[in-house]
Structures are given as C-alpha cells and as structure tokens.
Amino acid sequence: MSLKGHELGAQLEARGPALKKDWLLKKQGAGEVLESLAEDAASLGAKPVAKLAENLSHPVAAYALALLLEGAPGEAPESKEVEKLRVKKGQLITGDLHVKGTLAVESNLVVVGNLEAGRITVGEGGSLAVGGNLKARALDGDGWILVRGDVDADLVCGYYEAGEFGVAGTLRSRLAVFSNHGAAVAKNEAQHFFDLWDPSPKSKKYQELLKLVSPKAVLPEDEDADMGVLQVDFRPLLKLAEAGKPFLRE
Numbered sequence: 001m002s003l004k005g006h007e008l009g010a011q012l013e014a015r016g017p018a019l020k021k022d023w024l025l026k027k028q029g030a031g032e033v034l035e036s037l038a039e040d041a042a043s044l045g046a047k048p049v050a051k052l053a054e055n056l057s058h059p060v061a062a063y064a065l066a067l068l069l070e071g072a073p074g075e076a077p078e079s080k081e082v083e084k085l086r087v088k089k090g091q092l093i094t095g096d097l098h099v100k101g102t103l104a105v106e107s108n109l110v111v112v113g114n115l116e117a118g119r120i121t122v123g124e125g126g127s128l129a130v131g132g133n134l135k136a137r138a139l140d141g142d143g144w145i146l147v148r149g150d151v152d153a154d155l156v157c158g159y160y161e162a163g164e165f166g167v168a169g170t171l172r173s174r175l176a177v178f179s180n181h182g183a184a185v186a187k188n189e190a191q192h193f194f195d196l197w198d199p200s201p202k203s204k205k206y207q208e209l210l211k212l213v214s215p216k217a218v219l220p221e222d223e224d225a226d227m228g229v230l231q232v233d234f235r236p237l238l239k240l241a242e243a244g245k246p247f248l249r250e
Contacts, residue, residue, distance in 0.1 A: 012037060069131070171187070
C-alpha cells in the first residue's frame with residue numbers, strides 16, 4: 001500500500017467522526033483509540049502505513065486502522081494465501097487472508113478484508129483486527145480479537161484478561177466460552193454461549209458447560225485446567241474442533 005503516515009493522518013482527521021460511531025470502537029473508547037492512532041501516524045511521517053502495524057501504541061488501534069484503510073486511496077488491496085502463519089512481528093494485509101492450517105498471532109495483525117483459517121489463536125501480546133468477516137473451525141486466545149463483520153467458528157474460547165473479544169457483526173458458533181475474558185458481541189447467534197468469571201463449581205452455568213463438553217475435555221474433580229474453566233480444559237476441546245471432531249456431548 002502506497003499510503004504514507006502523514007496521509008493516513010489526514011484520512012483519520014476526515015473520517016474520525018464517522019469511525020467514532022462504529023459499535024465496537026465506541027465500546028473500546030473511540031476517542032482515546034483514535035487519538036493514539038493519530039499520534040502513531042504522525043510519528044510514521046513519510047514511511048508506508050504497513051510499518052504502522054509494527055508499532056501501534058494501543059491494542060485497539062489495530063481495529064481502528066482496519067476500518068480506516070477500507071476504501072482508502074492507494075494501491076489495490078492485496079490478498080494472501082498460505083499453508084500456515086505465525087505472526088511475530090506486526091503485519092498488515094490490505095485484502096483477504098486465507099490460512100489453510102493454523103494462524104498464530106503474537107503481535108499486531110491487521111486484515112482489512114476477510115480472514116479464514118483452520119484454527120486461529122491469539123497470544124497474550126497479540127492483537128488481531130479484521131475489517132471484514134472471520135471464519136475458522138477453532139478460534140481462541142487471551143489477546144485481542146476484534147472483528148467488524150461476522151464471526152463463523154465452530155468453537156470460540158477466550159481466557160485470561162490480557163485482551164478482549166469483540167464482534168461488531170454476528171457471532172455464529174456451536175460453542176463460545178469465555179473464562180475471565182471480556183466479550184462484546186453485537187448480535188449473538190451462538191448455539192451455546194458462556195461468559196464466566198471465577199464461577200463456583202456448583203454454579204448453574206458452569207454445571208451446564210461441564211455437562212455439555214466432550215468428556216475428553218474434562219479433568220478429574222480434584223484438578224483445575226490452567227487454560228479453561230475449573231475442570232473444563234480448553235486445550236483438548238480446541239484440538240477436537242480443529243480436527244473437525246465432535247467436541248460436545250450432544
């Protein structure tokens with residue numbers, strides 16, 4: 001993309017009022033996020049905008065950048081298709097991204113178009129922003145996952161408090177479960193949805209989840225999963241979903 005930092009700043013000034021109306025951006029504090037993005041763009045100067053993904057000061061700025069670049073003047077969107085991808089350094093995809101296997105996000109990944117992968121996992125220091133729709137068999141992470149369009153995933157798991165999960169469109173999933181992890185969904189069409197914060201083993205919602213998931217993802221009564229909810233272990237649950245195998249008892 002030929003757009004430069006100072007040109008992005010001008011785009012941001014012109015389109016800022018419209019961006020502040022975005023449902024998800026408003027929930028994340030649009031003013032603060034856009035101010036941070038403006039400062040980053042100014043620091044970039046005449047360097048290409050692609051460099052911005054490497055040095056964003058605010059994790060939600062990746063989402064604002066995806067919105068801003070949609071339809072922005074510059075080169076035609078460039079899409080990418082790979083077998084697998086690990087993002088250790090910030091990347092910007094101006095078109096669609098298709099990963100046949102696993103996409104592991106450990107830094108900033110901005111996808112202006114649509115994103116499709118077998119499994120998508122976002123680490124503690126990762127921020128995934130998608131301007132279009134997201135599709136995967138399994139989607140998980142403790143980092144930031146922010147999608148402007150719809151999310152279609154068989155299984156969605158969010159854990160810990162490093163980041164949050166947000167969908168400005170519709171969430172469609174067989175199971176979406178969050179353990180001490182913020183979740184904001186504009187339209188929730190998940191068949192089963194759990195937003196749990198340090199639940200008691202006897203709580204109704206936890207017992208419902210315990211009876212729902214595959215026994216392969218349930219630890220003995222005296223054990224708690226380090227990535228999950230009490231006895232419910234997200235790791236085997238995600239492996240089952242990624243492989244296209246049943247992960248629910250029903």
